[in-house]
Amino acid sequence: xxxxxxxxEDITSKLNGGAGSPQDFATWGARLAAVEKxxxxxxxxxxxxxxxx
Numbered sequence: 001x002x003x004x005x006x007x008x009e010d011i012t013s014k015l016n017g018g019a020g021s022p023q024d025f026a027t028w029g030a031r032l033a034a035v036e037k038x039x040x041x042x043x044x045x046x047x048x049x050x051x052x053x
Contacts, residue, residue: 001042008035 011032014020020028 001039001046004035004039004042008032008039011035 011028014028015025015032
């Protein structure tokens, strides 16, 4: 999860930086959505496991 959080921060910085082509922004936006989805799934699973323990 830490790796995904770091990647999310990096992508967000790129998007907020304003430098890049329209294709870069499309690629970064798509990857950010995928990272956020994966993080959500992992966090949900972590909570499920925490409830079992």
